[in-house]
Amino acid sequence: MEKEISQAVIRRMPRYYRYLGELLDDGVERISSNELSTRMRVTASQIRQDLNNFGGFGQQGYGYNVKYLYDEIGKILGMNQRHNIIIVGAGNLGQALANYVKFEKWGFVIIGLFDVNSALKGISVRGIEVRMMDELEEFLKKNQVDIAALTLPKEKADEVANWLVNLGIRAIWNFAHLDLELPEHVVVENVHLSDSLMQLSYNIVRTEKSKDKK
């Protein structure tokens, strides 16, 4: 049976992947867990523990082979395959996502943008045409879509998500601020930039308090 890896470990993997990618770009071929630890500001034992979940990848006295580790973590994260994405809701956020070219570097390719607002019909965002929602069903028949990003109003998100799932969508990148109620086989990743801001705010308050104590 495959070992269950904790979500906390999985959540740290993209960061390892990013750092290893930067090391590769810098021409670094191997790195010790201590060096990686200094760069990433994570303890070396945390790195060893995390990577041991996947079989280690390191060699005593040699450290980690950066390219190998990068490729292996990439495989774990599914980075060795292409993911086609559609964006549903071509407003501010939807267009901002569509405009961001770097997702493609990781194999996330935005192939369609959809909206209900006829004023947006036919406009092009980085070469991606905005289509109307009534064209979506046909689009899904003709194109392989792996992920639907939801950047539409919260009130519409649940209904649209369920409709997409009925049409065969299996993964949702949800930006609307609500918990979607979807069948278990559908994977959902919720993104809340405000959570990150609140975390930042918490750390500002904490730093200020510790300054006051000194």
Ligand SMILES: NC(=O)c1ccc[n+]([C@@H]2O[C@H](COP(=O)([O-])OP(=O)(O)OC[C@H]3O[C@@H](n4cnc5c(N)ncnc54)[C@H](O)[C@@H]3O)[C@@H](O)[C@H]2O)c1
């Ligand atoms: N998760 C985050 O961190 C985060 C950050 C910013 C915004 N948001 C959320 O993302 C969503 C979009 O924000 P925005 O600023 O781009 O808003 P926006 O109003 O600019 O864009 C929303 C778009 O959705 C379209 N739309 C409405 N109903 C639709 C439907 N049934 N099907 C398809 N498209 C539909 C609208 O016509 C509009 O173009 C909102 O729910 C907002 O709260 C989330």
